[in-house]
Amino acid sequence: MMPDLPEQKGFLEQEANQFFEESFSGFLIADEKNRIIRSNKRVSAWLGISPEEIKSKKISDILSIGSKIYFETHLSPLLKMQGYFEEILVELNGAAGKRLKILINAKESASKEDGLKLIYYTLVEASDRVQFEQNLQHGKSRAEKELEAERENVILREQLIAVLGHDLRNPLGAISMTVGLLERSIKDERQKKLLQILKRSSYRMNELIGNVMDFARTRLGEGIVISPREIDLKPVLEHVVEELKFLFPDRKITVDIALPEPIHCDADRIAQLASNLLANALTHGNPQSPVSFTASNETNKLELSVANDGEPIPESLQAILFTPFKREGNRPSKNGLGLGLYIADQIAKAHGANLSFTSNEEETRFIFAMEC
Structure with missing residues (x-):
């Protein structure tokens, strides 16, 4: 690689000097005792004094009282210990008594041949940033x-x-x-x-x-709080069906309950679940068609099923069917608060069980399935 020509070196030195003076950041060079040797125009503009007046001042002399104390007790010892510090927020004694918030960085240079060690400071105006952070906070x-x-x-x-x-x-x-x-x-x-x-x-x-x-x-x-125990669930569910038959005397409910063994569950809550599902089917199903209710516990699994004929559940509603206060706005019946299916789903979850449904042109069916 060819060495730089003397005129090129001169040009680079001139550009570096211009960058130092014209930068939007403040630059300071200080000796080991933090006496300022050189400053750029940005620092002079902030302080409202000339570069000559800044010379020989200590770094702490251009800071506000609080920042001066912090510099002497924390930053100066930190600089001596590790040779640098980064982005510390301080206040300058700006022109006309204005306090200017500054982010200050410092780094010590390596010792020169004559034993001189310099400290380079970079200062960035931070008032807008601080105001933004305060507003954000x-x-x-x-x-x-x-x-x-x-x-x-x-x-x-x-x-x-x-x-x-x-x-x-x-x-x-x-x-x-x-x-x-x-x-x-x-x-x-x-x-x-x-x-x-x-x-x-x-x-x-x-x-x-x-x-x-x-x-x-x-x-x-x-x-949903449950109190499970071993119980014969058949008469409990039969009672639920009879209640719904009384409340809907003009509707037919077909029943098939095959529960030969006791079930470990909260019978009152299961009855509530069955009642909610049956009431939902009777309310939204085709009034000319029967509602089917089945219950069995074959293969160590309790399964309750409620099915009705009628219009299928709209796809827009299926994803939120078990969400509270969601009702079928495009169906004839708008009874209730939309809590029945939500509570039934919560009862299923409390039992560690699953409540699912299918809905098509043939039927809508809800299935409660629980491992016994």
């Missing part, structure tokens, strides 16, 4: 406070739902008991039909309250 803090406030509001609303659902049970129980007493004493057929409507409405209200309370528990983190 303020925005983050405000967002966290708003999120916490919203979280508290959600918890309060769900606690209110749970308390309201619990307190509604008492007057509803009194209504149901009164209806039961009146059924045994009233003979008039028209009045009996009115009592049946009232009894059906009470049952529906009780079901809705139960679903709302279960939903509130799951949202508060408690989840």
Whole structure:
């Protein structure tokens, strides 16, 4: 490689000197005692004094009181110990008493032949960056406070739902008991039909309250609580079917229950699941076709199945079918809060089981499957 010609060296030195003076960053060269030997125009502009006035000042002399103390107690010892430091935020005593936020870097040079050691400082103006970081931190803090406030509001609303659902049970129980007493004493057929409507409405209200309370528990983190034990599930499910037949006297339910062995489960919760699935099928299925309910525990697996004829579940709804408060907007019936299937799915999960469905032009079928 050919050596640089003298005129090339002169040109490079001139360019380097111009870069030093005209850079948007501040440059300082100091001796071992941190006395400034040379500075560029950027530093002079920040401080509002000439390069000659800057000479012989110590680095700490151009800093604010707080930064001066930090420099003497931390940065100077750090520089002596490791020979450099990087991106430390300090304040300069700027022109007209203005405090200027600066990121400062420092590096010691190797000792010269004459034993002289220099320190090179690079200064970058950081006011905009600091303001941005402060705004970002303020925005983050405000967002966290708003999120916490919203979280508290959600918890309060769900606690209110749970308390309201619990307190509604008492007057509803009194209504149901009164209806039961009146059924045994009233003979008039028209009045009996009115009592049946009232009894059906009470049952529906009780079901809705139960679903709302279960939903509130799951949202508060408690989840569906189960108390499993060995039990003959057949009479429990038969009772559920009879209740639904009473509530839907004009509908036919075909039943096939084959449960020869006791099942380890929470019978009340399984009954609730079966009731929700049957009510869903009776509500949304073809009123001219029967609803099929089967239960079996062959091959150590409990399987409940509810099927109905009617329009298939739209594809847009299938992905969110077990999501709370999602109802079939394009179907005739819009009864309820959309919690029945969600609660049934949560009951299945609490048992370590699976609730699935298929839906096509022939039928819609929900299947609960649990290992026994």
